[in-house]
Amino acid sequence: MSMSSTRRQFLARSGAAMAGLAGGVDLLASTASAVELANQADAGDPSLQQPIRPRVAIARDEILTRGRLTQHRDLLVKMLNASIQRVADTPTATEAWRLLFKPSDRVGIKVNTLGLSTQPAVVDAIVAGLRLADVPAENVVIWDRFDVELAQAGFTLNKSGRGVQCRGTDGDAAGSGYQATIESSGEIGSSFSRIVAEQVDALICVPVLKDHNLAGASLGMKNFYGAIHNPNKYHDHNCDPYIVDVVSHRFIRPKWKLTVCDATRAQYHAGPARHPGFAWPLGGLIVGTDFVAADAVATDLLESQRKTKGLKSLDEDKRPTKYIATAGARGLGVCDLRKIERIEV
Amino acid sequence: MTPTPLASLFVDPDADPSPNRRDVLRWCVACGAAGAVSHLPIEMTLGQDVVEPAILPGPKLEGVARHKALFWEELEEGKIKCVLCPRECEVADVERGYCGVRENRGGAYQSLVYGAVCSANIDPIEKKPLFHYLPGTPAFSIATAGCNIECKFCQNWKISQYRPEQVPSTLVSPDRLVSNCASRDCPTIAYTYSEPVIFYEYMHDTAALARQRGIGSVMISNGYIQEKPLRQLCTHLTGVKIDFKAFSERFYADTCAGELKPVLKTLETLKEIGIWFELVILIIPTLNDDPKEIKEMSEWVVKHLGPDVPMHFTRFHPTYRITNLPRTPVATIERCRKLALDAGVRYVYVGNVPMHPGENTYCHNCNHELIRRVGFRIASNKMVNGKCPKCKTSIPGVWSQESALAFKPRAAASQAGPG
Ligand code: SF4
Numbered sequence: 001m002s003m004s005s006t007r008r009q010f011l012a013r014s015g016a017a018m019a020g021l022a023g024g025v026d027l028l029a030s031t032a033s034a035v036e037l038a039n040q041a042d043a044g045d046p047s048l049q050q051p052i053r054p055r056v057a058i059a060r061d062e063i064l065t066r067g068r069l070t071q072h073r074d075l076l077v078k079m080l081n082a083s084i085q086r087v088a089d090t091p092t093a094t095e096a097w098r099l100l101f102k103p104s105d106r107v108g109i110k111v112n113t114l115g116l117s118t119q120p121a122v123v124d125a126i127v128a129g130l131r132l133a134d135v136p137a138e139n140v141v142i143w144d145r146f147d148v149e150l151a152q153a154g155f156t157l158n159k160s161g162r163g164v165q166c167r168g169t170d171g172d173a174a175g176s177g178y179q180a181t182i183e184s185s186g187e188i189g190s191s192f193s194r195i196v197a198e199q200v201d202a203l204i205c206v207p208v209l210k211d212h213n214l215a216g217a218s219l220g221m222k223n224f225y226g227a228i229h230n231p232n233k234y235h236d237h238n239c240d241p242y243i244v245d246v247v248s249h250r251f252i253r254p255k256w257k258l259t260v261c262d263a264t265r266a267q268y269h270a271g272p273a274r275h276p277g278f279a280w281p282l283g284g285l286i287v288g289t290d291f292v293a294a295d296a297v298a299t300d301l302l303e304s305q306r307k308t309k310g311l312k313s314l315d316e317d318k319r320p321t322k323y324i325a326t327a328g329a330r331g332l333g334v335c336d337l338r339k340i341e342r343i344e345v
Numbered sequence: 346m347t348p349t350p351l352a353s354l355f356v357d358p359d360a361d362p363s364p365n366r367r368d369v370l371r372w373c374v375a376c377g378a379a380g381a382v383s384h385l386p387i388e389m390t391l392g393q394d395v396v397e398p399a400i401l402p403g404p405k406l407e408g409v410a411r412h413k414a415l416f417w418e419e420l421e422e423g424k425i426k427c428v429l430c431p432r433e434c435e436v437a438d439v440e441r442g443y444c445g446v447r448e449n450r451g452g453a454y455q456s457l458v459y460g461a462v463c464s465a466n467i468d469p470i471e472k473k474p475l476f477h478y479l480p481g482t483p484a485f486s487i488a489t490a491g492c493n494i495e496c497k498f499c500q501n502w503k504i505s506q507y508r509p510e511q512v513p514s515t516l517v518s519p520d521r522l523v524s525n526c527a528s529r530d531c532p533t534i535a536y537t538y539s540e541p542v543i544f545y546e547y548m549h550d551t552a553a554l555a556r557q558r559g560i561g562s563v564m565i566s567n568g569y570i571q572e573k574p575l576r577q578l579c580t581h582l583t584g585v586k587i588d589f590k591a592f593s594e595r596f597y598a599d600t601c602a603g604e605l606k607p608v609l610k611t612l613e614t615l616k617e618i619g620i621w622f623e624l625v626i627l628i629i630p631t632l633n634d635d636p637k638e639i640k641e642m643s644e645w646v647v648k649h650l651g652p653d654v655p656m657h658f659t660r661f662h663p664t665y666r667i668t669n670l671p672r673t674p675v676a677t678i679e680r681c682r683k684l685a686l687d688a689g690v691r692y693v694y695v696g697n698v699p700m701h702p703g704e705n706t707y708c709h710n711c712n713h714e715l716i717r718r719v720g721f722r723i724a725s726n727k728m729v730n731g732k733c734p735k736c737k738t739s740i741p742g743v744w745s746q747e748s749a750l751a752f753k754p755r756a757a758a759s760q761a762g763p764g
Binding site: 114 | 408422423424434435437438439440441442443444445495497502506507508510511512513514602665666
């Protein structure tokens with residue numbers, strides 16, 4: 001399979017989950033980091049043998065903090081496309097979207113509607129990007145745990161089979177949205193949402209940049225607690241290593257192509273519930289294909305904000321985001337900020 | 346004390362422990378028990394405490410059944426500390442505790458399962474198992490979703506390890522539950538199958554109402570509850586069964602996501618309160634079947650709870666997250682029984698081995714057979730007014746509804762007045 005070096009570099013930057021596109025690397029068996037995979041993919045090409053740093057784009061525009069976010073749909077689309085283009089290092093945004101998604105993909109957009117929620121306008125921008133990759137609307141499902149929480153967050157439920165679908169795992173007959181079997185992954189034993197287990201080939205994670213009273217920060221990886229039936233069992237030890245156990249599972253890790261962290265209205269303390277006293281109108285998006293790197297960068301922003309506000313660091317507050325280091329140590333992606341290319345868009 | 350002889354074993358240790366329907370019917374006919382059980386489905390004589398189809402028609406519950414929770418404290422920034430069970434979850438707004446059925450809503454703690462009944466059956470009380478509590482009577486048995494520990498061998502995991510929204514449930518008020526129980530001539534309500542501690546408020550209110558209407562209440566629990574709520578609850582309960590998982594902290598941590606120490610505390614509190622209770626120990630090969638551990642556990646029971654608390658050693662079968670271990674050999678269960686008897690426990694039973702002589706009750710004084718059981722059925726009961734007909738020794742237990750309802754908890758030692 002021939003690949004341009006740009007494409008190869010992008011795939012390498014995109015983290016372990018992307019390696020499947022690069023020629024069938026066994027993702028389930030692999031514990032190699034994105035960097036190692038990049039080196040494997042590019043062995044023999046001296047110009048590409050340096051470890052390639054995953055890119056994480058931070059797009060900000062102060063305008064987003066004004067008024068309702070729905071008023072700024074076009075701006076959000078522009079910011080997201082510019083971000084993904086920079087992350088993928090492609091001539092156009094369309095090419096970036098097409099590198100990540102095939103027209104035949106069934107794409108699950110995992111939002112976060114517990115407490116401070118993902119903004120529907122951000123998801124609209126993602127859907128617009130998927131259309132650039134010719135993914136049919138019917139192949140896209142916006143999902144979270146509950147119908148009721150999706151509706152409260154402003155999403156319009158759609159289970160019609162026409163257009164972009166939107167539904168909660170717990171939306172129909174009680175329990176029917178989860179697989180009947182228990183899956184083991186590391187220390188967890190859980191039933192997974194049928195949506196993530198059976199109904200999608202690709203995942204886009206759209207968390208909110210927010211503080212979490214136990215995990216430290218609720219970001220992309222933590223967002224997938226919403227894919228299992230028993231997240232309440234996995235809050236000890238700052239959710240470590242349970243978060244990593246969840247996202248390592250074959251239903252998630254190989255499918256997870258993109259993180260778009262909604263930082264339009266963030267929260268730097270007292271999360272995950274909405275707490276106006278700690279609201280942080282950042283007007284931004286954090287975009288990456290290495291999900292560990294995206295979480296690492298988002299946490300760094302959160303820590304900076306806490307410092308600015310005179311709050312203890314998450315470590316000092318006994319809520320260290322240990323799980324991000326664990327994910328890095330297990331080769332799910334890059335957690336060392338020095339090894340991540342941070343791009344301001 | 347002479348241990349009960351187990352010479353006449355007739356169960357093949359390697360055979361399937363469950364008798365088939367024909368075996369049970371044949372036995373019932375042979376011993377004249379068929380008539381006594383004919384009003385109940387035969388399935389109720391088989392298996393352990395598994396969930397049967399619901400018998401309580403009613404409005405299907407959409408979502409959750411919210412109710413003000415008891416036993417919690419406010420923390421800073423809208424957080425809550427739940428002090429119902431030893432886990433003491435600290436729960437932020439919009440989050441739930443470990444059990445998944447108690448939620449912080451804007452700084453107030455709520456139960457999400459008040460009246461959310463997901464299982465309801467009329468079981469023989471022996472199925473709980475309670476062998477010294479109104480033998481041969483039916484118990485109206487109910488559960489909601491949720492549990493405050495996670496046993497990797499849980500046979501009811503499809504309700505205990507799920508959140509309320511994930512388990513089909515029917516909304517049943519305490520009043521309706523008690524009325525149903527009365528109309529079916531059940532002397533007892535059993536809170537069972539999952540973990541009743543986590544539906545504390547519902548159990549508490551139902552048990553209080555039931556008692557007023559002449560119906561007893563038994564809690565079938567893991568004992569993972571704090572002292573204060575336990576004492577308050579026992580003002581309404583009439584009996585308790587505790588699943589005593591093992592006698593090692595390691596087993597509790599690795600296999601149940603819990604701790605042993607709080608369970609020991611619960612057992613001592615129950616003893617102090619004076620309520621009737623029995624212990625069940627599910628023996629899992631290689632995990633908690635070490636003879637030394639069984640001996641120490643039995644000695645602890647005799648020392649701290651007294652010799653009259655019955656112990657039931659029951660067979661494990663592979664399920665949920667432990668599917669790689671075999672069923673417990675009957676010989677292992679028999680060894681556990683002998684160890685407990687040798688330690689001085691007077692009433693020790695084998696469980697999940699139907700028609701085993703170790704299911705029967707023998708007088709601790711003269712060894713006379715008092716109650717013969719087959720599975721969960723009473724084949725014969727020779728006791729007279731709670732006494733052995735041969736030597737007239739009083740047998741510990743609750744043998745009449747009057748005595749069940751007459752129970753009053755003893756005050757805590759620290760609360761008791763001088764003398
Ligand atoms: S009852 Fe539930 S919420 Fe309360 S401490 Fe126990 S597990 Fe936690």
